[in-house]
Amino acid sequence: MISAALDLGEIARDLFRDSLADCSIERAFSEKIKSHTDGASRRYLLFGENTVDLSRLKHIRVLAAGKAATPMLGALLPHLQDLPRCEVSGVLVTADRPEQLPENFQFFAGGHPLPNQASVDAARAALQVLQSLKLASSPDDALCLFLISGGASAMLELPLDSTISLEDTVSFYRELVHSGASIAEINCVRKHFSAIKGGRLAMHAEGILSYSLLISDVPLGHLDALASGPTLPDTSTVEQCREILARYDLMKRFPASLRRFFGNPDLPETPKAHQFSARSLTLITSDDLAEATQRRAENLGFYAVIDNSCDDWDYRRAAVYLLERLRSLRRDHARVCLISSGEVTVELPERSPETNGTGASHRLGIGGRNQHFALYAATLLQSSPGSTVVLSAGTDGIDGNSIAAGAVVGELTLLQSNGSGNTADSGLLRQAELALQHFDSGAFLKTIGSSIVTGATGNNLRDLRILLAE
Incomplete structure (x- = not known):
């Protein structure tokens, strides 16, 4: 026995x-992301059923965040090589610095499960990259790719209220994680706290062709909970956020700055589907x-x-x-x-x-x-x-x-x-x-x-x- x-x-x-191993990121990219050249030597990139003409691009920005960010970026970059007219750069946010950081990429060792200063610095860098892209390009010559995986909630963070300290943000995260709430409930609250979650990051790229490539660690039907949904329209509401805070009796456990923030009767709502043009493709799920x-x-x-x-x-x-x-x-x-x-x-x-x-x-x-x-x-x-x-x-x-x-x-x-x-x-x-x-x-x-x-x-x-x- x-x-x-x-x-x-x-x-x-x-x-x-x-x-x-059967669900490796490399295998998922090889199956769902394709590149090819036509008879006129034009390069194309296929995301599922969507096709992008790479030959017309001058600027590609890649923002990769989460526990799977490094292999996701490594699997994507070969598709973006040998584009003589195009500049490729971006931001990589994950726990450990890769042995070889791709050229023109900024790296930030974001914290997990609690955010750190690098998490805040990474969020600011990502917003700066998107702002600069919009100033330097036109809708016809730029592409923004978001590579999002689980863990990015903590690794990429910036409070909507700029007066909230990092110390209070860490305390806020700790109480949420220990509350017994589900991941979808936790991320509903984080979306309404953050300047980049709940679709707010993608809104900074509006007017630019954008795609989100996702490795999902959230329940099916709650895809916008992945990394607290920085690049997807949010299906949750302020009312739901307040109900979760009350059900788990969280307000008394938060620092004073967070109690003031969530106690504001005019707490801003997150972006919804009608405000979005960005597209997404889920590569692997549980x-x-x-x-x-x-x-x-x-x-x-x-x-x-x-x-x-x-x-x-x-x-x-x-x-x-x-x-x-x-x-x-x-x-x-x-x-x-x-x-x-x-x-x-x-x-x-x-x-x-x-x-x-x-x-x-x-x-x-x-x-x-x-x-x-x-x-x-x-x-x-x-x-x-x-x-x-x-x-x-x-x-x-x-x-x-x-x-x-x-x-x-x-x-x-x-x-x-x-x-x-x-x-x-x-x-x-x-x-x-x-x-x-x-x-x-x-x-x-x-x-x-x-x-x-x-x-x-x-x-x-x-x-x-x-x-x-x-």
């Missing part, structure tokens, strides 16, 4: 790694990843099912639901793979201003929502005929404040063997419960060898949960 459980754990890890996992699992002989019902659910409710669904499926099938993409939520406690009279801020443990989900699932697993494993991992290779992407656990993670079978190890179970209580799942899972460490993947397609049983 132990051998089978270990085999399933390795299968789950392989499914995660190989399915993510659905593509789930389907790739399903195909690979079926090739291994599993009965594979995708169930994204628990997207944005509390991690406990999601774990109970998925394990029960897995038990239901295994009644009729010898080998089962249940796949769930999207994110679960973990509400963190309010930060204590001081501890032990030292003035030190309250510190949470190590981990993120994937490790928290996995460890909680491990506490629910019981010994039974066959084997069960649960994997949960972030496709960006990062889970919360840890170096792990997530974790994989099984029936034996918190069990001990004796002469009559496997029973709960009370010591391990108590440690797991304490780790959950103190939001220290990552540290506990690391000690028992259940962590998944990939390093930054250069992609970001939300989280993936893989549950296997045989």
Whole structure:
């Protein structure tokens, strides 16, 4: 039984790694972005069903922001080479500086999950690039390309109210992320706070031919929540923003400057669809990843099912639901793979201003929502005929404040063997419960060898949960 459980754990890890490779940015660009030359030596670039005549352009500006910004830019630039009449330049905003920064590109190491000074500097630089482009070009000789991926919300930020400090902006972000709100709800609030989100960045390029190329880490139907929608018309409203603030009781947790800002009865509305001419193309979504996992699992002989019902659910409710669904499926099938993409939520406690009279801020443990989900699932697993494993991992290779992407656990993670079978190890179970209580799942899972460490993947397609049983 132990051998089978270990085999399933390795299968789950392989499914995660190989399915993510199937959804690489390089592959997505090669399939959806094409360039060609006609008989008159004119160069064209095809974005899905849209065609751009590159031969007529004098100015191309590329603004790339998010966790996948570097590989997106690397996949795009070969299509823009050898244009003798055209100047190509732009801004790259991501966590780490690439080994070779493309010529004529400014780089900013934007913060994540909290913004930093580089996030603000990057937003100002992006606005300056768009302003200069409009002054130097005409609508017929310029093209603006926005490469947007998850993480750009924090990496590219500028408060709509210029008097709000970076310190207060960071506090605002922290309280939002820890509130238990879904990503769409969090980004609704951020859109109405920001001078560049909710479509406001793209509005600075109005009058110039513009395209947004997107790697989506948000639920389908909420594409304008990706990176808080800097280049897409916003479907959310000020009224919805205020309702979210009230439902999660956030105003009391914000700094005074944010309370004044959101308390303004004339809070400006974000740009809507009728104000937009910019176009967009989604290159990869979390659905593509789930389907790739399903195909690979079926090739291994599993009965594979995708169930994204628990997207944005509390991690406990999601774990109970998925394990029960897995038990239901295994009644009729010898080998089962249940796949769930999207994110679960973990509400963190309010930060204590001081501890032990030292003035030190309250510190949470190590981990993120994937490790928290996995460890909680491990506490629910019981010994039974066959084997069960649960994997949960972030496709960006990062889970919360840890170096792990997530974790994989099984029936034996918190069990001990004796002469009559496997029973709960009370010591391990108590440690797991304490780790959950103190939001220290990552540290506990690391000690028992259940962590998944990939390093930054250069992609970001939300989280993936893989549950296997045989």
